[in-house]
Amino acid sequence: MSQGPDGEALTRAEERLAAALGRENATGALAADFAQDQANGDSPTLNDLFQLALERNSDIANAAQELNRADVARMNAIYGYLPQLSASATYSELEQEVVQTDNEVFAQGTANYPVTNLRVELTQPIFNLSRIFNIQLQNTARTVAEVEYIAAVQRATFDTFETYVTAAQSKAKIRSLRQRMSLIGRQISREGALTDIGLGTETLRNSYAAERASLAAEEAIETTRLAAALADLSFLTGSVVADVAPLSVPSGVLRSERGTSVEAGITAAEDNNPALLATAISVVEAELSRKQAIAADFAPVLDAFASYEDETREGSRFGGGSQTVDTTYGVRLTIPIFNARGQGYQAALESVDLRSAALEYFAIRRQLRAEIASTYARMSELSTAIGQSSAAASRASSNVTIEQDRLESGESVEVAVVSRQLAQSTARETLEFQRLEYLKAWGRYQFLTGASLNVDGL
Structure with a gap:
């Protein structure tokens, strides 16, 4: 631990890695899409990142390789029922000495000669139930791999969507914080001017300054959150994401929970959620694996x-050599009686795996139902909050207009207008945050129920 791995061993491993990844084959071709992050525009849209994720996301690529592996395993299972042809050649030196015999012909001394066998x-399997079940098992395994590939695409798309919305939330909050800091700066300047002529107080000015400093600290924290979201987007899409385009919530998305229900969402998920479907088919796969083990x-x-x-x-013990040709054909019946392979009985282990697969299916289905109910409730509560926040933002805008009119008529002061504008900025920030939070909840509901994230205006 103090010295680390052997330097020469690491050097050899790096050389072999470079050789393996640099070959002109399918493995070497992966470097074109996955070795380096691809550059893109300054502010890619959500659809741009969707496309990049489909092309360069490593989880999707791994799921594609698992699908390739399932294809090969299925073909290998089919080969198990095709003719098996093999050839061998053996060259050996035979040294033979008669130690004891009651046959005078055999007691002719020793022999030393080479032997060649071709x-x-x-x-050709005629009936092999284990291999028949194995073909069915690998066909089912390929179906599982197909569904898991779809699940990987859906997961990568949703993760990209959710992370993009998170980045958009951070950008919106940073923009609002900077606007409020600018407004507080005007208050500080105004209070400083009043203090200079004896009409203001240094205490109030310091309070404004403290509030602006607090907002600056909040902005710094939010900037780190934005940077983390952009880094996650870069990983998900295999590209350099330095910024995101502004995101608005389509009107068709808001209040969409009114067009469905928890029960409808659960029914849709049981039919369309690929992760649940893959787990369900895995139970069938485990059952076929058990049958295959019983047959074996x-x-x-x-x-x-x-x-x-x-x-x-x-040569031979009798002096002369020989050449013989044997042709043998027939049928062979093998009946397992007890511990035929010397490894006990695999069927017992496969029965345990079947129960484990069933438990996993029940657990995922139960978790999916709970998440759908929770997400639906969150959408409903956010719809209520958006309605209240929209009303608050509207009243705050009215207050700004009223205060500006009063300022023009001499009934108010600029500090009061700035105070109204600060309240308006806070209300708008809350409303925008809640709208984007609803968009995230809507995306999760679509993801859980196996629906598409594509919608007009998004």
């Missing part, structure tokens, strides 16, 4: 076989 063997443990196997063997002996 053998070709063909085996107990089912008889019938094979047809044929072999051709050419043996050349350069």
Whole structure:
């Protein structure tokens, strides 16, 4: 631990890594899309990042490789029922000495000669229940891989969506904080001028300054949140994301919970959520795996076989060499009786795995139902909050207009107008935050129910 890994071993490993990743093959081609982050515009839109995520997201790429692996495993399972042809060649030196015999012909001393064997063997499964179930198992596994690929696409798209909205929230809050700091700066300047002529107080001016400093600190914290969101977007999309375009909430999204219900959302999720569907099919896969194990443990196997063997002996105990050709063919029936493979019974383990798969399916379905109910309730509460915040923002705007009219008529002062504008900025910030928060909740509801995130105006 104090010295770290061996330097030479690390150097060799790095050289081998470079060689493996630099070959002109499918592995080497991955570097074009995944080795470096791709540059894009200064403020990419959400749809731009969706497209980049589909092309360069590593989770989606891994899911695609799992699908390729499932294809290969399915083909290998099919090969298990095709003819098996093999050839072998053996060269050996035989040294033979008769130690004891009651046959005078055999007692002719020793022999030393080479032997060459050429053998070709063909085996054709006729009935092998285990391999039949394995073909069905791998077909099901490929279906699972397909659904998991869809789930990976949906997850990457949702993560990109949610992170983008989070970045937009941070940008909106930073913009509001800077506007309020500017307004407080006007208050400080105005109070400073009044203090200079004896009509203001240094205490009030210091209070304004303290409030602006507090807002500046809040802005710094929000800037770090924006930077973290942009970094997450860069990872999700495999591109350099330095900023995001302004985001508005489409009118068709707001109050969308009124067009559905928790029960409808749960029904849609059970039909369309790919993660739940993949888990459900995994139960079927585990059941087929159990049947395949039972067949391997107990089912008889019938094979047809044929072999051709050419043996050349350069000598013998009797002096002369020989060449023999044997052709053998027939059928072989193998019946497992007890612990035939010397590894116990796999079926018992597969039964445990089947129960585990069923438990996982029930757990994910239960969690999905709870999350749908929670998200639906959040959308409903946010709709209520948006209505109240919209009314508050409208009244705050009216107050600014009234105060400005009073200022023009000489009935008010600029400090009062600035105070009204600060209240208006705060109300608008709250409203915009809640609208974007509703957009995130809507996106999660779409994700949970397996619906699309595409909507006009987004």
